[in-house]
Amino acid sequence: MEAYIVAMLVFAGFYALMALGLNVIWGLAGMVNLGLVGFFAVGAYASALLTTKLLWPMPLGWAAGAAIAAVAGGIMALIVARLRGDYLAIVTLGFAEVIRLVASNEIWLTNGTDGISGIPGPWRGDVSPQQFNLIFLALVWCAVGIAFLLLSRASHSPFGRVLRAVREDEDVAAVAGKPVLWFKLRAFALGAAVVGFAGALYAHYNAYIAPDGFAPLLTIYIVLALTAGGVGAMRGAVVGALFVVLLLESTRFLAQEIPGVTPVQKAALRESIIALSLILLLRFRPQGLIPERTRTHSRPGATP
Amino acid sequence: MTKFRIGRRAALRRAAGALYATSAAGAVSSFAIGGKAFSQGAPIVFGALPPLTGAGGPYGPAMLRAIQAVVEEANAAGGIRGRQIRVVAEDDQTNPDAGVRGARKLIDVDRVSAMMGTWASSVTTAVAPLCWENRVPLxxxxxxxxxxxxxxxxxxxxxxxxxxxxxxTGADFLLRQGARRIFHLAAQSPFAQSSQDVLVAKFRAAGGEVVGYTVYEREKTAFRSEVDAIMRARADTVFLNGYLPDVTILLRELFRAGFDGRRFAPAYAINQNLLNSLPHEVTNGAMTWQPSPDVDSGAFKRLERLFGNTAVDPYSAQTNDHAALAILAAAAAGDAGGVAIRDNVRRISQGDGEKVDNVTDGLRALAAGRAINYEGSSGPVEFDERGDIRGTKFRYERAAGGRFELVELR
Structure with a gap:
C-alpha cells in the first residue's frame, strides 16, 4: 500500500507541476491553453531523446526539456497573438495534436508509435523499485515546491500584476503603456517551461513514452485540476492536482466496495463518479477550492 | 511487523468483498469460496488489466470474463495446492498513463503474483518495466x-x-492465391514499416513485386490520391493495412474507381459490422486473415459453451490461456510467487507431459506428480526464449453476400 501511495503522490506531483504551468498561462494571463499536453510531450521527448541518443546527463536533459518547451511556448504565443477565447482554445488544442502526430510519424527521430523505451531514471536498477519511487517523490515535490515559490513570487510581482491586467482587459493594459504581446509571450514561455519540465521528469519516471500517452485526456485532467483548485491561485493549482489524483484513485476503491458490481460496471461507475464530482464542484463552488486572492490596495481617498 | 499484519488482514477483508463482487455465479457459491479462503491461508491474487473503456472497450469485458471463468474453475477444483485464487481487475482505459496507475495499484496494493490481459501495445510497453522490476510475470x-x-x-x-x-503468413496466403503485384497501403502504426519490409522480401522471393507503398494518417476521410496511385500501378492485389474506419472508406473508393483486384486486410479492419454497413457489391471478394484460436480444441469448446450466444473472440481465447498458464505454473512450482510462475510456464506448456486442455485436469495431474503439457483455446501455447508464441493457426476468410466464408484455416 505504501508503495502505491508513494507512486500516486509522484503522479500528483507531475499533475501539480502541469497545473502550475497552466496557471501562469490561463490563470494569470487569461489565455485558454488546451495544448498543455503538447508542451508536456515536447519536454518529455526532448529529454528522452537527448539522454538516450546523445547520452546527455539527466539534469541537462530535464533543463533542455524545459527550455525547448519554453521556446515552443514563445512561438505559440506569437502565432496566437491575435486570438482570444474559443479561437485560442481551438488553436492550442490543434497544437497538441500536431505534436502527437509529428511524434507518431517522424519515425527516424521519435521511433513512431512504438515509442521510446528504456529511458534512464536516477539510480534506476541500482536501488529497489520502492527506493526509486521515494527518490522520485522527493525530486518531483522539490520541483513543485520551487516552481510554487517562484511562480507565487512572480504572480505578486509587477510582472504578475500586468498579466492580470492583460487578463481583465488587454486594451486597457495597452493604453496604460504595457507591451501586451511581450508579456503574453513571456507568460506562455514560462508556463510552457514548467509543463515541459514536468514532461521531462515524467519520461524518466515511466522509462517509456509513446504518442498514445499524450492524448487530450491528460490536458482535461489538468484543466479540471486547476478549475477544482481555483484558477489564478498557485496554491489552488497544487491542491487541485492532489484532488484530481485522489478522485481518480479513490474511485477505484469506492466502486470496489459496492457489493454486486462487476469490474466492467466498476470502470463505468468510476468515470461517472469523476464526472459527477466535477460537475457538482463547478455548480456549487465555481471559484474552486482555493479562490484567487489578489492584494487590492484601497482606493485613494476612500479611507479617511 | 505489525504493519505488515494489518496489511494482510485488510487484504483478506478485500478478498471477501471482491469475491462477492466478481462472482457472477450466485451469492451462495461465492460465499462458500470465501469461507474456504479464510480456512486455508491467504488467497493467491492475479491482476487483470484489460481495456474496459476507451478504444479497447469492445474487447476488455469478454477478456476479463474468460480469466474469471478459468479462476472459478480452478477454485472449484481446490485451488492451487489448497489455496484459493482471486482476480482483481483494473481498467487500463486503453491509455498508457491510466494503465500504469492501474498496474501500480495491482502490484502495490493487491500484491498480485501475475498480471494478465493487457491489450494495447502502448499500455503493455508502459506497464512492462513495472512488472519486471517487481518480478511479476505479464x-x-x-x-x-x-x-x-x-x-x-x-x-x-x-x-x-x-x-x-x-x-x-498473410503474404504467403496471397502468393498462394496467385498475387504477384501488390500495393501496400498502410495506416501509420508501429507495424507499417516492418510490414513493408516483410512484404518486399516475400514477394521478391516468389518472383512478384510490391508495386507501391503509401503510409497514411488513420484519421483521414478521403483517399482519392491513394486510390489513383493504386490504379496507376496496375496492382493485382491491394493490402489495406489499416483500421476499421479508414478501410471502410477505402473499400468504397476502390469500388467506385473500378478496382477489380484482390483486396486483403486484417480481420479487425474488415469485420461483420463493416459488411453490414456497406453494400454487398462493394465488399464481395474482400479477404481477411487473423490469428485463429484453435477452434477444434477442447479448451476453445469449453469457452464457447461458457460464452453461450456470444462468439469467442481471439483475445478472450488468449486471456483464457493466460489464467490457465499462471495457475498451472504456480501449481507446478508449489509457489505462487511471480518468479516461480515465470520459471514454470514453459514446464507446463510444452514438452512431453500429459496433454491437458483445462485447469481441472491439469491441477489433478500435477497433484499426482505427473508432468503436463497445456494446450489452450488460443493454440498449443508454446513460447520461444523471448516470450513469443509459436505455432499459432491462421484463419483466412472471404466476404460474400455480406457474410464471411472460410477460405483456409492453417
Missing amino acids: FTVSGADSITLLPHQGFIFRTQPNSKLQIE
Whole structure:
C-alpha cells in the first residue's frame, strides 16, 4: 500500500507541476491553453531523446526539456497573438495534436508509435523499485515546491500584476503603456517551461513514452485540476492536482466496495463518479477550492 | 511487523468483498469460496488489466470474463495446492498513463503474483518495466514486435503472434492465391514499416513485386490520391493495412474507381459490422486473415459453451490461456510467487507431459506428480526464449453476400 501511495503522490506531483504551468498561462494571463499536453510531450521527448541518443546527463536533459518547451511556448504565443477565447482554445488544442502526430510519424527521430523505451531514471536498477519511487517523490515535490515559490513570487510581482491586467482587459493594459504581446509571450514561455519540465521528469519516471500517452485526456485532467483548485491561485493549482489524483484513485476503491458490481460496471461507475464530482464542484463552488486572492490596495481617498 | 499484519488482514477483508463482487455465479457459491479462503491461508491474487473503456472497450469485458471463468474453475477444483485464487481487475482505459496507475495499484496494493490481459501495445510497453522490476510475470495479447525485445528478463509472455509473423503468413496466403503485384497501403502504426519490409522480401522471393507503398494518417476521410496511385500501378492485389474506419472508406473508393483486384486486410479492419454497413457489391471478394484460436480444441469448446450466444473472440481465447498458464505454473512450482510462475510456464506448456486442455485436469495431474503439457483455446501455447508464441493457426476468410466464408484455416 505504501508503495502505491508513494507512486500516486509522484503522479500528483507531475499533475501539480502541469497545473502550475497552466496557471501562469490561463490563470494569470487569461489565455485558454488546451495544448498543455503538447508542451508536456515536447519536454518529455526532448529529454528522452537527448539522454538516450546523445547520452546527455539527466539534469541537462530535464533543463533542455524545459527550455525547448519554453521556446515552443514563445512561438505559440506569437502565432496566437491575435486570438482570444474559443479561437485560442481551438488553436492550442490543434497544437497538441500536431505534436502527437509529428511524434507518431517522424519515425527516424521519435521511433513512431512504438515509442521510446528504456529511458534512464536516477539510480534506476541500482536501488529497489520502492527506493526509486521515494527518490522520485522527493525530486518531483522539490520541483513543485520551487516552481510554487517562484511562480507565487512572480504572480505578486509587477510582472504578475500586468498579466492580470492583460487578463481583465488587454486594451486597457495597452493604453496604460504595457507591451501586451511581450508579456503574453513571456507568460506562455514560462508556463510552457514548467509543463515541459514536468514532461521531462515524467519520461524518466515511466522509462517509456509513446504518442498514445499524450492524448487530450491528460490536458482535461489538468484543466479540471486547476478549475477544482481555483484558477489564478498557485496554491489552488497544487491542491487541485492532489484532488484530481485522489478522485481518480479513490474511485477505484469506492466502486470496489459496492457489493454486486462487476469490474466492467466498476470502470463505468468510476468515470461517472469523476464526472459527477466535477460537475457538482463547478455548480456549487465555481471559484474552486482555493479562490484567487489578489492584494487590492484601497482606493485613494476612500479611507479617511 | 505489525504493519505488515494489518496489511494482510485488510487484504483478506478485500478478498471477501471482491469475491462477492466478481462472482457472477450466485451469492451462495461465492460465499462458500470465501469461507474456504479464510480456512486455508491467504488467497493467491492475479491482476487483470484489460481495456474496459476507451478504444479497447469492445474487447476488455469478454477478456476479463474468460480469466474469471478459468479462476472459478480452478477454485472449484481446490485451488492451487489448497489455496484459493482471486482476480482483481483494473481498467487500463486503453491509455498508457491510466494503465500504469492501474498496474501500480495491482502490484502495490493487491500484491498480485501475475498480471494478465493487457491489450494495447502502448499500455503493455508502459506497464512492462513495472512488472519486471517487481518480478511479476505479464501475459499480454499485444502485437507490437518491440514488446518482447524489451529487457524483460523472461517476465513477458505474449500469446498473440507478433506482427512480423502475421504479415509473413498473410503474404504467403496471397502468393498462394496467385498475387504477384501488390500495393501496400498502410495506416501509420508501429507495424507499417516492418510490414513493408516483410512484404518486399516475400514477394521478391516468389518472383512478384510490391508495386507501391503509401503510409497514411488513420484519421483521414478521403483517399482519392491513394486510390489513383493504386490504379496507376496496375496492382493485382491491394493490402489495406489499416483500421476499421479508414478501410471502410477505402473499400468504397476502390469500388467506385473500378478496382477489380484482390483486396486483403486484417480481420479487425474488415469485420461483420463493416459488411453490414456497406453494400454487398462493394465488399464481395474482400479477404481477411487473423490469428485463429484453435477452434477444434477442447479448451476453445469449453469457452464457447461458457460464452453461450456470444462468439469467442481471439483475445478472450488468449486471456483464457493466460489464467490457465499462471495457475498451472504456480501449481507446478508449489509457489505462487511471480518468479516461480515465470520459471514454470514453459514446464507446463510444452514438452512431453500429459496433454491437458483445462485447469481441472491439469491441477489433478500435477497433484499426482505427473508432468503436463497445456494446450489452450488460443493454440498449443508454446513460447520461444523471448516470450513469443509459436505455432499459432491462421484463419483466412472471404466476404460474400455480406457474410464471411472460410477460405483456409492453417
